[in-house]
Amino acid sequence: MLNQRPEAGCGSEGCGSGGCGTQSGGSHGTGNQGCGSAGQGDYLGDPSRRLFNIAAVGAVASMALNTACGPKRLYEAPKDKLRALIAEEEKKYTAEYGKTVKVSDAGPMPGVQFAYALDISRCIGCRRCVYACVDENNQSRDPQIHWIKVNQMDKDKGVDFSHADPYYNPEQVPQEGHFYVPVACQQCEDPPCVKVCPTGATWKEKDGIVVIDYDWCIGCRYCMAACPYGARHFNWAEPKIAPSELNPNMHYLGNRPRTKGVVEKCTFCIQRSREGRYPACVEVCPVGARKFGNLLDASSEIRYIIEHKRILVLKEELNTVPRFFYFYAT
Amino acid sequence: MPLKSIRLFGGFARGSLQLISEGNRAYWMWLAFLGMLIISGALAYAAQVTTGLGLTAMRDPVSWGFYIGNFTFLVGVAAAVVLVIPAYVYDWKPIREVVLYGELLAICSIIMCLMFVTVDIGRPDRFWHLMPPFGHLNFPSSVLAWDVVVLNLYFLVNFVVATHILYRAFHGKPYIKKLVVPLVLLSVPMAVGIHTVTAFLYNGLAARPYWNSSILAPQFLASAFCSGPAILLVMLQLLRKFTRFEIKDEAIWKVAELMAYAMFLNLFLHGAEAFKEFYSNTQHTLYTRYWYLGLGEHKTLVPYAWSAVALNILGFALFISPRTRRNWTTLNIGCLATYAGVYIEKGMGLIIPGLTPDTLGEIYVYYPTATELRVAAGIFATGFLLFTLMLKVAVPISLGEFHGKERAEEGAPSGAAALAH
Numbered sequence: 001m002l003n004q005r006p007e008a009g010c011g012s013e014g015c016g017s018g019g020c021g022t023q024s025g026g027s028h029g030t031g032n033q034g035c036g037s038a039g040q041g042d043y044l045g046d047p048s049r050r051l052f053n054i055a056a057v058g059a060v061a062s063m064a065l066n067t068a069c070g071p072k073r074l075y076e077a078p079k080d081k082l083r084a085l086i087a088e089e090e091k092k093y094t095a096e097y098g099k100t101v102k103v104s105d106a107g108p109m110p111g112v113q114f115a116y117a118l119d120i121s122r123c124i125g126c127r128r129c130v131y132a133c134v135d136e137n138n139q140s141r142d143p144q145i146h147w148i149k150v151n152q153m154d155k156d157k158g159v160d161f162s163h164a165d166p167y168y169n170p171e172q173v174p175q176e177g178h179f180y181v182p183v184a185c186q187q188c189e190d191p192p193c194v195k196v197c198p199t200g201a202t203w204k205e206k207d208g209i210v211v212i213d214y215d216w217c218i219g220c221r222y223c224m225a226a227c228p229y230g231a232r233h234f235n236w237a238e239p240k241i242a243p244s245e246l247n248p249n250m251h252y253l254g255n256r257p258r259t260k261g262v263v264e265k266c267t268f269c270i271q272r273s274r275e276g277r278y279p280a281c282v283e284v285c286p287v288g289a290r291k292f293g294n295l296l297d298a299s300s301e302i303r304y305i306i307e308h309k310r311i312l313v314l315k316e317e318l319n320t321v322p323r324f325f326y327f328y329a330t
Numbered sequence: 331m332p333l334k335s336i337r338l339f340g341g342f343a344r345g346s347l348q349l350i351s352e353g354n355r356a357y358w359m360w361l362a363f364l365g366m367l368i369i370s371g372a373l374a375y376a377a378q379v380t381t382g383l384g385l386t387a388m389r390d391p392v393s394w395g396f397y398i399g400n401f402t403f404l405v406g407v408a409a410a411v412v413l414v415i416p417a418y419v420y421d422w423k424p425i426r427e428v429v430l431y432g433e434l435l436a437i438c439s440i441i442m443c444l445m446f447v448t449v450d451i452g453r454p455d456r457f458w459h460l461m462p463p464f465g466h467l468n469f470p471s472s473v474l475a476w477d478v479v480v481l482n483l484y485f486l487v488n489f490v491v492a493t494h495i496l497y498r499a500f501h502g503k504p505y506i507k508k509l510v511v512p513l514v515l516l517s518v519p520m521a522v523g524i525h526t527v528t529a530f531l532y533n534g535l536a537a538r539p540y541w542n543s544s545i546l547a548p549q550f551l552a553s554a555f556c557s558g559p560a561i562l563l564v565m566l567q568l569l570r571k572f573t574r575f576e577i578k579d580e581a582i583w584k585v586a587e588l589m590a591y592a593m594f595l596n597l598f599l600h601g602a603e604a605f606k607e608f609y610s611n612t613q614h615t616l617y618t619r620y621w622y623l624g625l626g627e628h629k630t631l632v633p634y635a636w637s638a639v640a641l642n643i644l645g646f647a648l649f650i651s652p653r654t655r656r657n658w659t660t661l662n663i664g665c666l667a668t669y670a671g672v673y674i675e676k677g678m679g680l681i682i683p684g685l686t687p688d689t690l691g692e693i694y695v696y697y698p699t700a701t702e703l704r705v706a707a708g709i710f711a712t713g714f715l716l717f718t719l720m721l722k723v724a725v726p727i728s729l730g731e732f733h734g735k736e737r738a739e740e741g742a743p744s745g746a747a748a749l750a751h
Contacts, residue, residue, distance in 0.1 A: 219452020
């Protein structure tokens with residue numbers, strides 16, 4: 001059996017009174033630093049839009065100096081402007097973390113619809129996926145943010161979240177009489193979080209991945225109230241990552257560093273999956289419980305599972321139509 | 331013409347400043363007290379902006395808390411203006427003043443609402459992201475976008491009406507009926523609108539069974555018809571005591587009677603919801619159970635739940651009986667009980683059980699931190715300060731005790747007479 005990594009206070013506990021009080025000494029840049037700098041002007045788009053932005057500075061000068069002349073939503077940015085924006089971000093992160101950072105702008109691949117399947121009968125609850133995800137996706141280490149939450153269930157009760165224990169911490173897993181249900185973003189076909197966002201800072205990409213524009217999110221957390229799966233996480237304090245632990249292979253909609261006060265979530269490792277690689281959690285799983293692939297490819301493993309195994313989705317009655325399937329292989 | 335307008339407005343502004351800069355010892359003590367709370371709140375908020383919302387007790391499982399609870403409650407208070415309905419129906423003589431002060435209360439409540447939303451968001455520096463054409467408002471998809479629109483419109487309508495009435499009275503002129511009457515009539519359905527939209531904000535979330543119940547919007551309205559008038563009744567009595575402002579006893583008693591019916595409806599709707607939850611006893615009962623009975627050893631909210639029930643019943647009992655609603659002591663106890671009961675049930679009683687247990691069954695016990703309490707106290711103090719200053723200007727003007735030079739020169743009718751047109 002595998003030794004299990006202790007989960008040192010995720011989410012709710014990771015940010016106790018001690019952890020939050022200290023702000024990182026380094027000057028973590030906000031998403032849109034350097035208001036008024038020539039470089040920023042480049043991604044403002046057409047001149048009329050620039051005028052709007054200048055007007056915005058006037059209107060909200062007292063409060064919004066930091067972001068008022070930043071870019072429009074990434075969602076609306078034309079491809080060339082986006083590239084310029086991303087080049088700026090790369091420079092900024094490279095300087096900040098002292099290593100060469102590459103930020104990808106790879107779009108959805110034609111003919112690809114991602115889907116995920118998790119074998120409940122295989123998962124042993126080791127939480128390797130949780131920490132591989134943190135390493136891959138540059139989540140804050142202090143306070144800790146985990147995009148995957150592993151719930152320990154009683155075999156007597158079945159999949160019943162009201163009796164789940166996410167803070168299980170035995171010497172060894174799996175424990176007798178229990179099974180494990182890891183939950184992350186279900187990448188819903190009809191995502192309630194996207195519907196409620198007041199600024200349009202989150203949306204579903206063509207390949208089915210629900211993404212967030214960290215530079216546009218205002219941190220109102222309406223999406224967190226709307227998500228039925230607890231998949232969205234808020235930066236309650238300035239996120240901290242040691243430069244040595246930073247993953248420099250980023251995607252602008254995925255694992256680039258976040259600031260405090262914005263929401264983040266699983267993106268099926270968009271920086272990997274759009275290059276044809278598996279998400280980090282799939283790669284790290286020691287028992288092969290995690291499967292990932294293209295729904296539109298009739299010969300893919302994911303299609304085989306959906307067509308041949310007993311599958312279920314969480315909270316089916318809510319009609320969110322998840323792209324994350326749970327199944328029993330044995 | 332523009333020059334004259336500027337001069338006239340300058341006179342109004344100067345007059346208003348003069349009014350708020352004069353007062354007795356109690357007035358200044360009150361302002362100093364509010365000022366202290368505001369400074370304390372501002373300092374707490376500054377720390378929250380610097381460090382992050384981690385200074386609050388909110389975390390991922392309970393991602394909204396005290397701030398959003400207060401926001402929701404104050405949307406209800408903003409309904410005070412619906413008092414114009416009985417005022418018109420029963421044709422009380424000081425109807426215009428009741429309307430005016432109701433609107434001032436609505437203005438202050440909406441300002442507090444907007445402040446509570448602002449302190450709750452993680453990136454307040456990006457609030458312009460909501461404002462087209464600079465930003466992008468996800469309308470009509472997001473109910474929060476609807477709420478932003480209706481709250482601001484409601485604010486605007488009330489602001490225009492109240493300012494116009496006062497400004498005209500200051501210069502000894504009757505208000506323009508063609509402008510005011512339609513706007514006042516419009517503000518009544520709008521008061522209903524802001525409540526409905528705010529209820530839908532929660533109601534539309536299928537992820538939260540406690541909120542995802544169609545009884546929510548009617549229940550919001552019922553409780554709003556209690557909390558807004560409760561404040562207004564106390565205020566009207568104070569004004570009557572300390573100024574020349576007159577209001578008939580019958581008017582106050584009638585409002586109290588109407589509050590009793592509203593409270594009955596509120597209690598009935600709560601009862602209907604509780605029956606559905608406990609009798610059907612599905613997994614969705616967890617949240618109602620957490621509020622009224624607690625789950626396992628988690629019973630933090632239970633005393634609050636039953637206090638709210640007891641206070642609401644007390645308010646109902648005192649207002650339904652003619653003897654107790656005509657006794658000033660019991661009337662005011664009833665007002666306080668109603669205010670407190672609705673504050674508990676519609677603030678924390680709505681938000682916290684809505685989010686606990688969270689969507690994956692985790693129970694995170696939320697209790698507001700000192701930062702949250704200080705920021706909230708600061709916002710309430712700001713609202714009270716604004717309301718005090720507004721009344722300081724509005725009362726003498728509407729009573730015709732204070733006016734601009736033009737009026738004296740032209741020998742126009744008194745402000746009160748002008749208002750009565």
